Amino acid sequence: MGYTTYVYLTLFLGITFLLYTVFPKKYKWTVLLGASYLYYVAASRLWLIVFILMTSITVYIGAIWIDNINELFQCVKKVLDREQKKAFKEKLLWQKKMVVGLMLLINLGTLAFLKYYNFFAEVLNIAIFDHFYASIPALKLFLPLGISFYTLQAISYVIDVYRGKYKADRCFGRVALFLAFFPTIVEGPIARYDQVAQQLYEGHSYNYVNLTQGAQLILWGMFKKLVIADRANMLVNHVFDDYLNYSGLSVVIAIVFYTIQLYTEFSGCMDIVRGSAQIFSINLPENFKQPFFSKSINEFWQRWHMTLGSWLRDYVFYSVSLSSFFKKFNRYAREHFNEYFAKLLPATTALFFVWICNGLWHGASIKYVMYGMYYYIIMVIGMFMEPVFNKIMNSLHIKKEAKCFKLFQILRTVLIVNIGMLIFRADTLSSAWHMFFSCFHNFQFDWSIVGNLGIDIQDVYAIILGTIVVFVVGIIKEKGIHIRETVANWNIVFRWTFYIISLFIVIIFGAYGRGYDIASLIYAQF
Amino acid sequence: MKKQMKVKGWILDLSKIIVFLTICVVILRCLSPIFVPKNNNKDSGIKNENARGFYAEDPHTVDVLFVGNSDLYSAMNPLQLWKEHGYTSYVCAEPQQNVFGAYYMLKEVLTCQKPQLVVLEVDELFSTKEASDVDEAINNALKYTFPLFEYHSRWKDLKIEDFNDDGQFYNTRMKSKGYLYHSNVEPNNEGFTYMEKNRKKSITYSNKTYLKKFIELAHENDAEVLLVWYPSSTTGSNGRSETLESLAKELNVPYIDFNVNQYDTGFDWSTDTRDGGNHLNYSGATKMTKFIGEYLKENYQLIDHRENPEYDQWNTDYEVFMKENKLAY
Numbered sequence: 001m002g003y004t005t006y007v008y009l010t011l012f013l014g015i016t017f018l019l020y021t022v023f024p025k026k027y028k029w030t031v032l033l034g035a036s037y038l039y040y041v042a043a044s045r046l047w048l049i050v051f052i053l054m055t056s057i058t059v060y061i062g063a064i065w066i067d068n069i070n071e072l073f074q075c076v077k078k079v080l081d082r083e084q085k086k087a088f089k090e091k092l093l094w095q096k097k098m099v100v101g102l103m104l105l106i107n108l109g110t111l112a113f114l115k116y117y118n119f120f121a122e123v124l125n126i127a128i129f130d131h132f133y134a135s136i137p138a139l140k141l142f143l144p145l146g147i148s149f150y151t152l153q154a155i156s157y158v159i160d161v162y163r164g165k166y167k168a169d170r171c172f173g174r175v176a177l178f179l180a181f182f183p184t185i186v187e188g189p190i191a192r193y194d195q196v197a198q199q200l201y202e203g204h205s206y207n208y209v210n211l212t213q214g215a216q217l218i219l220w221g222m223f224k225k226l227v228i229a230d231r232a233n234m235l236v237n238h239v240f241d242d243y244l245n246y247s248g249l250s251v252v253i254a255i256v257f258y259t260i261q262l263y264t265e266f267s268g269c270m271d272i273v274r275g276s277a278q279i280f281s282i283n284l285p286e287n288f289k290q291p292f293f294s295k296s297i298n299e300f301w302q303r304w305h306m307t308l309g310s311w312l313r314d315y316v317f318y319s320v321s322l323s324s325f326f327k328k329f330n331r332y333a334r335e336h337f338n339e340y341f342a343k344l345l346p347a348t349t350a351l352f353f354v355w356i357c358n359g360l361w362h363g364a365s366i367k368y369v370m371y372g373m374y375y376y377i378i379m380v381i382g383m384f385m386e387p388v389f390n391k392i393m394n395s396l397h398i399k400k401e402a403k404c405f406k407l408f409q410i411l412r413t414v415l416i417v418n419i420g421m422l423i424f425r426a427d428t429l430s431s432a433w434h435m436f437f438s439c440f441h442n443f444q445f446d447w448s449i450v451g452n453l454g455i456d457i458q459d460v461y462a463i464i465l466g467t468i469v470v471f472v473v474g475i476i477k478e479k480g481i482h483i484r485e486t487v488a489n490w491n492i493v494f495r496w497t498f499y500i501i502s503l504f505i506v507i508i509f510g511a512y513g514r515g516y517d518i519a520s521l522i523y524a525q526f
Numbered sequence: 527m528k529k530q531m532k533v534k535g536w537i538l539d540l541s542k543i544i545v546f547l548t549i550c551v552v553i554l555r556c557l558s559p560i561f562v563p564k565n566n567n568k569d570s571g572i573k574n575e576n577a578r579g580f581y582a583e584d585p586h587t588v589d590v591l592f593v594g595n596s597d598l599y600s601a602m603n604p605l606q607l608w609k610e611h612g613y614t615s616y617v618c619a620e621p622q623q624n625v626f627g628a629y630y631m632l633k634e635v636l637t638c639q640k641p642q643l644v645v646l647e648v649d650e651l652f653s654t655k656e657a658s659d660v661d662e663a664i665n666n667a668l669k670y671t672f673p674l675f676e677y678h679s680r681w682k683d684l685k686i687e688d689f690n691d692d693g694q695f696y697n698t699r700m701k702s703k704g705y706l707y708h709s710n711v712e713p714n715n716e717g718f719t720y721m722e723k724n725r726k727k728s729i730t731y732s733n734k735t736y737l738k739k740f741i742e743l744a745h746e747n748d749a750e751v752l753l754v755w756y757p758s759s760t761t762g763s764n765g766r767s768e769t770l771e772s773l774a775k776e777l778n779v780p781y782i783d784f785n786v787n788q789y790d791t792g793f794d795w796s797t798d799t800r801d802g803g804n805h806l807n808y809s810g811a812t813k814m815t816k817f818i819g820e821y822l823k824e825n826y827q828l829i830d831h832r833e834n835p836e837y838d839q840w841n842t843d844y845e846v847f848m849k850e851n852k853l854a855y
Contacts, residue, residue: 006668007661042657208539458682500549504557508678513669514573515679 001043003186003272004225004512009218012039017279021206028203032177032280039182044145051144055107056176059154062103063161063168063175069096070164096162103158111151114141119364146185148361152311153179157193159315166194174201183276187269189287190307196284204281213484214278219502221271226510228466229265231459232257234516238454240425243435248443250453251435259421260467263291266305290474295409297378297416308361312354320350340387348380355379362424367432371423378416462509554672560688561677566696571680574620579700580635583616587837588639589828590615591749592704593631594647595623600805601647601756604703605844606815609855611823612830614840617704624650624659625736626666632740633670636747643826644744645752645818648770648781649761651733652726659732701843707808707851714795714803720759721785727765729773741777750826753781756814757793759803782821784814791817808851 001008016035023031040049069092077085121136129135157178161168169175178197184190204210239246239254246254267288277284287306294300301309320326326346333342359372398405419436426432450460476483487495563570566578576599580588590613592602599619607613616639618631628646635641653659669676680688729737744751753774755767762785774781784793791813795803798810806814822828831837848855 001657001661005661006664007657010664011660042655206536208535211539456682496546496549499546500553503550504553507554507674508557508561508681510678513676513679 001039003183003269003276004222012042013276013279017211020280023203025203025205029173029177029201032181032200033173036177036180036182036185040145040180040185043186045142048142048144051110051147052150052180053176054110055150055154056172056179058106059103059158059179060169060172060175062099062158064170065099066096066158066161067168069099100158100162104155107151107154111147114143114147116360116364117141149188149190150179150185152190152308152315153193156190156311156315159319160193169193169197171201174198177201181277183273184284187266187273188307189270189273189285190311191285196282199282207281209488210278210281213488214275214280216484216487216499217275217278218272219275219499219506221268221273221275222506222510223466223502224264224268224271224470226506226512228463228470229261229268230516231455231466231511232261232264232463234511235453235455235460235463236261236425240427240435243426243431243438247438247441248449249446250449251439252443253450253453255418255422255425255435255439257463258425259418260463262421262424263288264466264470290478292414292417292471293410293474293478294413295406296382297375297413298382300413300417301375308358312357316357317350317354320353321346326350344383348383351379352376367423367426367429370429371420374420374423459511466509554674558672558674558677559691560684561680562673562694563677563680564687564692564694565698566694567698571677571683573676575698576700576702576706577618577620577631577704578634578696579698579704580616580618580639581696582699583614583639584836585638586640588614588616588635588641590643590645590822591632591635591639591641592617592619592645592647593623593628594619594645595650596621596805597649597756597758598647599704599706600708600800600807601811601814602645602818603705603808603811603815605705605840605847606812607819607822608832608840609844610816611819611828612832613819613822613828614831614837615703619647619704624653624662624666625733625740626659626663629736629740629743630666630670632743636743640747641749642828643752643822644740644749645754646737646740648753648755649758651729651737651770652761652766653730653733654726656730656732659730663732663736699843701846701850703843705811707847708800708805709808709851710800711797711807711809712800712802713797714759714799716759716803717795718759718785720762720803721764721767723763725761725763725766727763727769729769734773737773738777741779751779753779754818755781755783755785756806757784757788757795757798757803757810758805759795759799780825782818789817808853 001012003009012035016031019031019035020028037049040052073089073092076088080088118138118141121138125135157175160166174197175193177200178191178193181191181196181200236254236258239250240258243251243254270287274284274286285307289303289306291300291304294303326349329349330346333345336342337345355372355376356369357372358375359369362368362371393400422435423429423432426435451457453460473483487498490498563572566572566575566581568575572578580591590604590607592598592604592615594617596619599617602615602617602619604615604617607615616635618635620627620631623631628650632644665675741751753770755762755770764786767783767786770781770783782789784791793810793813798806798813800807831840845855847853
């Protein structure tokens, strides 16, 4: 049951909204929890619900266990002297670490086994076992719907309780709903417990503004997904599936269109997800903030898939940086390198783990590892070379604040991102390599070639026009204007005309039905 | 007082939503005729033109209507039925048709034809998920009510004529009457062993509901219903056949299953399929049609129109079909 299907948009959302509205405030969360499990079963397989239930139960118990250890310390510490307190604290810290370790083993272990077993088995076979004429067998494994998303949410919850950010939740329903909330289960956003759990649980009264603005956000997401992404998907598939027969401008167009496709599809899906939640007056975190206006790769990743970026920062980067081993490494760096390197070396080393995790999270293949490494290397080069770049700019009298320079930075980022997208989309690294070089082969500004890229020329124009609309909306949002609220203040005639035209643009120009492939969500497979 | 205000607010909000949706429905109604193809041929952009040639048949001349998916248009030849028995029939089969599509197809046909018998190819009754079926049910209902949903992509081909209110001219005749001729042979070497496979045998609630609606619609229009399952190695299984057998009994409609019983048709998987067992070829279709013709003769009071000069066109179509496909007649 995809988010753009009739059954989801009309029946599922409609009935859930009606039940949510009529249920007493105290029990509204039960409607959301019931709907979430129903959605899970409808979109996946009945027995796969076991995995999400297992995660919900284990992190619920695990967090309470950690909390009980904390409370034990608070109760006992008054009767202990300083030395005893220190020893007892260390013992309890060890216990807490064991609980977190157990939680990670169960949940991350399940994800790692289901998602990466075959990948690592293949790597080990090639690296070791093949030499001894042995092999680790490949297994036919199912990846439960949303496991990459809800597992990260579950881990963030347990670690936050461990770090004392908040106390463990004693209400199982709230934890279960936080992990299984139906709009977020397929593609995120990877929400944090303190951001959404209480909102989901508390029960909101019917709110016309949220209902209509949620519906408008869904419509905007549908525009991006159906009018642009699903249309671009056909051209992209056509060229990438037959890349040996394309070169020059055709490949460049396919790469740029894939970037457009991935952005409009993922951000469009997030709009549908956030709109679905807003109907129930629930505010989910944003995942995109006009990433193509970024002036650096670092900034790009703060605006693209923001919830994954912040998760990796909080639970990988900080966990690595604050580990005792890393503290020792830090000390070593300070003692053995100059100030500049001593400052950068630990940060870039911790970043390595972030980007390895980022790559692997996207998929179990060397391609995705290299995708992560591609951004890592660019960031590290940027960090280490900053003084050199600054010197060059000073000697050339280039002002960082100049508009032209900012535009140059944006275009540079777009170029780097497009190359990253090529690695991301190509079937293998070698095909990405081949396509990269084929961009420079037979390159001619001959627009007529777009007619040979698997879609009608009118479809290409529809993608371009749609992208311009998204671009203009991005500029308006960058200026801090809230479009839906602005439109809501218009006269009813203009307002409704605007809504109706928008709706019919999606109905008429959407790439759905006969003649168009059903494009499944790209991030749902991760 | 506060509660009264609240209720007033709800009524106002509800009214706004109803008015907004009504305006949308009116616009859908107004836009749909613009986007609907103005002819029933391929160039006009009509959906599965092969299945929609019935529009061009003289009104109320099709006595037997066949509805189903690609298995059907590969297995049933109306011109052979005409030649052997003089029965007029049309195959309204579409690739990947589902029972919801079949129901609306029947509705479409009943606007210009009055068949005495409707044959449903039941291969399309097996699906995987209830949610997808409900989605398809909504999708088909929307497309039937507001054809804009079906033909929206014609925005690329709209011409001035599409905006004129001159109506549609569905006058393109399909000489093969919906049958698709394929002579190549790609044998299914596994034979009927596929029947032992453990395939999901239950029929979803939505599919069952629409099958009942389909039968009711036919009965309301004085047509009898016959269920047929042509040989299909990619979908058939003993479990599924048993499900259909009991469902047919429950609904009180006759059912013929060529996967379970080949009724001395001489059907042979090594010669009668064009793609390794998914679809039949001309040889397979000839055997199936021959049996169905005899079955109809024995069980229904259909009229032999061969001597009726008003039906001469059928003879012409038969000759053209045989000549075009270089078949002896």
